[in-house]
Amino acid sequence: MKELIEHIAKSLVSNPDAVVVQQSDNEDCIELSLTVAPEDMGKVIGKQGRIAKAIRVVLKAAATRNGKKCNLDIE
Numbered sequence: 001m002k003e004l005i006e007h008i009a010k011s012l013v014s015n016p017d018a019v020v021v022q023q024s025d026n027e028d029c030i031e032l033s034l035t036v037a038p039e040d041m042g043k044v045i046g047k048q049g050r051i052a053k054a055i056r057v058v059l060k061a062a063a064t065r066n067g068k069k070c071n072l073d074i075e
């Protein structure tokens with residue numbers, strides 16, 4: 001899951017070296033935290049949060065395939 005989010009985020013931003021994804025596993029839920037450079041925040045969130053929603057949909061689909069639940073926080 002972490003690699004998936006890193007790949008998506010790095011392809012969206014202009015400063016891919018600043019992309020950091022932290023993962024913490026619980027019993028049946030995976031918590032992911034995405035941090036990007038301040039100037040790239042709008043590129044990851046998108047207008048009215050559409051890109052962020054799309055990233056979360058892809059993440060939840062991949063997590064469901066593995067029998068897990070996932071949450072993504074964009075910081």
